[in-house]
Amino acid sequence: MTRENDTRFGRETMRKTTLSATFLATTMLAQPGFADEHLRIVEEPLELSIHFHWPRNQGYEEDYPVEQAAREMTGIHLVDATAGRNTPDHNEAMNLLLAQGDLPDIVGGNRIKDPVNQYGPQGAFLPLDELIEEHAPNIKALLDERPELRDAMASSDGKIYYVPYLPDGKFGRAWYIRQDWLDALGLERPDNVEELYQVLVAFRDQDPNGNGKKDEIPIFERQWEELIRFVTLWDGRSSGSDTYHDFYVDNGEVKHPYATEGYREGMKNLAKWYAEGLIDPEIFTRGSSAREYLLSENLGGLTHDWFASTSGYNAALAEKVPGFNFAPMLPPESVSGQRIEEHRRTPLKPDGWAISYANEHPVETIKYFDFWFTEEGRRLSNFGVEGVHYEMVDGEPVYTEEVLTSDQPVNSQMWEIGAQIPRGFYMDYAYEWQWTSDDAREGIELYEQNDLLIDQFLGVSFNEEEQAVYDKYWPSILTYMLERQQAWILGTGDVEADWGEYMAQLDKRGLSDVLEVMNSAYERQYES
């Protein structure tokens, strides 16, 4: 900082921060009846320590403009006490924290649901049900309105131990196809499996990129697991949630997608497609740069990926690939005529925050958690500070020009000021919509008009015995499933010939025991 102060730039930033701080302070003084006053929780400022781990920036910065504003409004000051700031891994950070023994007042961050629900009943975290009932009207209203969230959050003892980050908006990934390739070959958008197959064959054989070489790669994916989602075209499933290889719920029963007939049929056909060269031959090792590389080299034809970032390539590659048009399309109808989009945003993240046993101010803390679910708190956690990052226009928060036209994406700007970070808060989709490109908006509207989404499996909380059964059997079952899965696609095994042996192996490795604890936990959690 001192070195920066010598430069003109440094002095200017300093002046600006001082100015805005003074501005804030004077507003507070000049308007004692300011709307914020009703949000005040404590008269005297109260400091609470917080552990906060998340992948983009370990720890909770006290100079986040959002934190500063929250301090003004509530009187609660969060002070960073994050353990394991050097690790980007949530498991490690959490374990370091628990292993060091004395917990800070608040424990938060990404993927805290499992540890909090596991160690809460052992006494590490406070159950929040009564606190919410008595002191958190906004959280209570939301949970009363959506009881399925309460079920999904609960630990094995039926109690709630964390206040979650609730995403908003429905669609995540979508099917994208090179519309300009379709136009070049005079083809229609494929509407069912058979048409999709014909289009992919045409992409492979008819040189849609026009370079005279047969180098097109009809299907590609950044994550090879996305390829497995194609089994939905044969009425199979690949996962029940936005985590890969997850269980799913079928008529009130928890099942695993990789042990169903639809999956078998799907794998048979995917293996055929792979052998015919319709799928990226390097699907398993191309990795995260696949989309960037194959699109900018004008080689890739179809993928299943996120709306916002995938639509971004139309603008980014307009010059490099003339006529480039990567357009979202509806999922093709399956062999039985169903049209589903398996992926959606989860309505409930395993992220958020919890109150530790060491906290001496649980009532103030739950009131503080509730603050983020008030109208003002929710805006603050979504859009940043009013007057600085957004303005109210016709009663709606709208980002300032400065935020919208910055070189930096809006979401990373928000992370830097302490908004949209995985505290317990309720996301407002309007935040994302404001900077979603027109192409993506069209796609989302297209998906919106059709009934594509299916219910998500929001996970279960095991008790200790169930956890032991799951831990004992599940890792080796999953390893085996994935080994066979890749072998079938690569053609080193034949799904039709192997299926009997495969199911017998799953059984031998304890799949039925795992499904049993899954279902007993599921019934306890969702059907009581």
Next chain:
Amino acid sequence: MSQQEHIGPSTEELVIESREALRDRARRRAARLGDHFKREWQIYVLLLPTIIWFLLFLYKPMYGLQIAFKDYSIFRGIDGSPWIGFEHFRTLFENDQFLRAIRNTVIISFFTLLFGFPAPIILALMFNEILNQTYKRTAQTIVYLPHFISTVIIAGIVITAFSPSAGIVNTILEWLGMDPIYFLTKPEWFRPIFVGSGIWQEAGFQSIVYLAAIAGVNLSLYESAVVDGASRWQMMWKVTLPSILPTIIIMLIIRIGNLLEVGFELIILLYQPATYETADVINTFIYRQGLQQGQYDLAAAAGLFNAVVAFILVMTANTISKRVSRTSLW
């Protein structure tokens, strides 16, 4: 006995005398040791950081090994978790994937030793025969370099080199009129690729030890060999190699001790479910089971097993070497 009483001092006297002698000797030894410390204290101070490092990072964590025999809960802590005996070991040995991991570890280690151990020796001998100093130094720098590249980048290089579309290996295969092979998804190719890239990365750097040993060979041995009319080839076989044999054996024993410590970072970066069959080793198994699934107690049991086997291996190698070649670590 009775005769002794007449000839020498009584048993009692003898005992007293020997006690005094012992005390005397101890006193003298203590004085000598004191002198020694006074004289050489700098050396001991220099040694101290290493000893502290060992105690803190290698001995103190051994306390945590007990979780291999406990139902460990991170919140209850090491002391608060209940004992469950050999339950975790039973779970491990009932798991065919763990047994497969042991088998893969042994096979990969064996090939790494078989091909990886002689490589730096051969390299050092070859460097030693280069007469042009500039050429020698340039060549050495080039073969050292891969050692300093991070594993992640090595993995990237390997993936690219063996890629079916753009990789150099498949490009060459195509020139030769062969079909491209998707190497990294073929179980039968994983071990050669892994062992080979390990040699490529480390052989140059490991050759430093042998070069140093060669530099220490007494020059008069070569002079007398020349006088006896030995060719360069004979000098290498009859002088250089026997002279650096103790170094080779010490390095071999150390390598055997680390035999099961397969460089699993590179494996994690290179393997796929499709190649688990030949690529999954104990450490990657521990990583998936222990760190990703949070089963620290089970992972500790697997790690302990790994360590015990490594200990037995190094003890055996040392004993054999002591008997056969009179060279040993201790």
